[in-house]
Amino acid sequence: MEIRVVHHGRHATAAATATVVDVTSRGPHPWVRFSPFYPHGGIPVPLTPGTTGTSVEAIWQALKVFASADVDRALLQATRMTGLKRTVRRHGPVLGHRAGLDGTDLLDYETARRRIYLPAYRHVLAHNLTAELTQLRLLASAGPVALLDYTTNGDVSDLSKPLSHAALIRLHLLDEWPGG
Template structure:
């Protein structure tokens, strides 16, 4: 009865060499990781960091919400920068962009709420439809509009019109005051790519079905594409 012979050292070495060669060939066929340098991406704040880094490797992640660290939280429309002109009534000022936006909102049973313009704690800023207020009718152009139809000059702006005539100009004022932080974001974009975290990710100004992402406005500003207001 013949004995089974084991593999010779030469055969084992050849097998190992072939295995390594095959591995190198497979690796060379893999597509390279995409470069994130130069990119600005808006992402939901709740997205896992592992997911973001897998999709945009090496990118700097900046939280620009009110929950973010300083100085980045100053990009939040809720942040009380102070002395922000109301775009449709520049003689009036608001502490924050969100305060102006929410304060000028008018409802079936409630007009302008000027108290929102002076808030500095970033809390209880939202004003939505309710049984007490009724439905949202639009945005007033003047802070003195105590009721939605107090005078012909105070006719209400529709949602898209208000977004363009109130929100965009007010947020532009904020961005123009944050030159140092904007320059730092631009540097991060060129160095590693940039991910801006926001609760809303709608970057389309014309899309009124979803709240507008202020991170999307930062992106436009960094890319020199901010709408003319």
């Protein structure tokens, strides 16, 4: 099974040798459902028992803490795929991610990736995208597949670049999910 992660803007060569699947928020159905911005609903908010969010990105942004803004509970119910990002321009420097909506601890970036982003995205893969994952496995059994994303970083510890959800899809399909 050959599955590659390809930068969205540089996929022309991949198209010649692989089935190209755009898993970004601008991708076609059903592949757009892999976007962390897609509002599946019912995603457990990590470190917050009994609370759910609509999308992985909504959860990630809701738990972000800035110099002038704490968690944003309202984001957890956002059903749109745009306007979710909370920025330093508006709220000041990021202090970390809160360890749960009511947690007292702030998590550093890598720990937040491991304790918030990975569990939320893995939940979506396991509970909301089983049919699409089956389709990807079938495509990959027939030949190489290139997953398009805006970033290609699959190393949770590499904080110099955003984490690629396409890389996480690939790791999931290959049973190589990053350790906690």
